[in-house]
Amino acid sequence: MKLKRVAQAKLPTPWGEFLMVGFQELATGKDHVALVFGDISEDKPILTRVHSECLTGDALFSLRCDCGFQLKASLEQIAKNGQGILLYHRQEGRNIGLLNKIRAYALQDTGLDTVEANHQLGFAADERDFTICADMLELLNVKQIRLLTNNPEKIRVLTEAGIKITERIPLEVGENPSNEHYLETKVLKMGHLLHLHPTGK
Ligand SMILES: Nc1nc2c(ncn2[C@@H]2O[C@H](COP(=O)(O)OP(=O)(O)OP(=O)(O)O)[C@@H](O)[C@H]2O)c(=O)[nH]1
Numbered sequence: 179m180k181l182k183r184v185a186q187a188k189l190p191t192p193w194g195e196f197l198m199v200g201f202q203e204l205a206t207g208k209d210h211v212a213l214v215f216g217d218i219s220e221d222k223p224i225l226t227r228v229h230s231e232c233l234t235g236d237a238l239f240s241l242r243c244d245c246g247f248q249l250k251a252s253l254e255q256i257a258k259n260g261q262g263i264l265l266y267h268r269q270e271g272r273n274i275g276l277l278n279k280i281r282a283y284a285l286q287d288t289g290l291d292t293v294e295a296n297h298q299l300g301f302a303a304d305e306r307d308f309t310i311c312a313d314m315l316e317l318l319n320v321k322q323i324r325l326l327t328n329n330p331e332k333i334r335v336l337t338e339a340g341i342k343i344t345e346r347i348p349l350e351v352g353e354n355p356s357n358e359h360y361l362e363t364k365v366l367k368m369g370h371l372l373h374l375h376p377t378g379k
């Protein structure tokens with residue numbers, strides 16, 4: 179267990195009232211949050227989204243990725259379902275950090291793809307540690323989930339960490355001309371399960 183559960187409070191949103199639960203990494207002090215909707219104590223698979231921090235997409239309306247659209251769609255779906263969890267996993271830029279993500283974007287502006295840009299900066303394509311998310315679920319007493327994702331790696335790591343994933347629910351929103359190439363690279367090089375509709379631009 180890499181985390182401790184620290185504090186919780188109500189979080190009203192346009193989609194309804196969530197409970198925000200704050201966690202802290204024991205080794206680094208870094209914080210993460212879970213947004214919980216409804217009663218998650220039932221012994222059945224809980225609708226769950228694992229969302230990795232993306233300041234540009236989540237808060238600054240960037241169209242370079244699909245994160246902001248996925249964040250909104252997940253909160254909407256969880257609220258509509260009457261029950262569920264969004265884990266807000268604070269590993270910005272696939273865990274290379276915001277400033278390195280801006281460096282990676284600058285390289286992408288010169289023609290590299292998202293994977294090549296990470297490599298050029300000396301990072302793996304994806305540096306995230308999803309075991310943190312399994313720890314958040316354990317601290318919420320959740321052992322079975324229905325996971326909103328297009329990323330098979332999340333399924334693999336969470337399953338290995340002891341979380342039973344009974345269903346994968348695709349989350350295909352936010353494709354636009356500015357992120358077409360990014361999403362295509364995710365499919366071709368990172369194994370994402372996405373059905374794209376390129377505009378040919
Ligand atoms: N290093 C880097 N990180 C990026 C880039 N674009 C988005 N990110 C980060 O990627 C993370 C989101 O990952 P995605 O690959 O979009 O989606 P995913 O979470 O793996 O998979 P889904 O569950 O299907 O959404 C966030 O942490 C973003 O900040 C980029 O070009 N370079």
Ligand SMILES: [Zn+2]
Pocket residue numbers: 232234235236243244245246
């Ligand atoms: Zn993003």
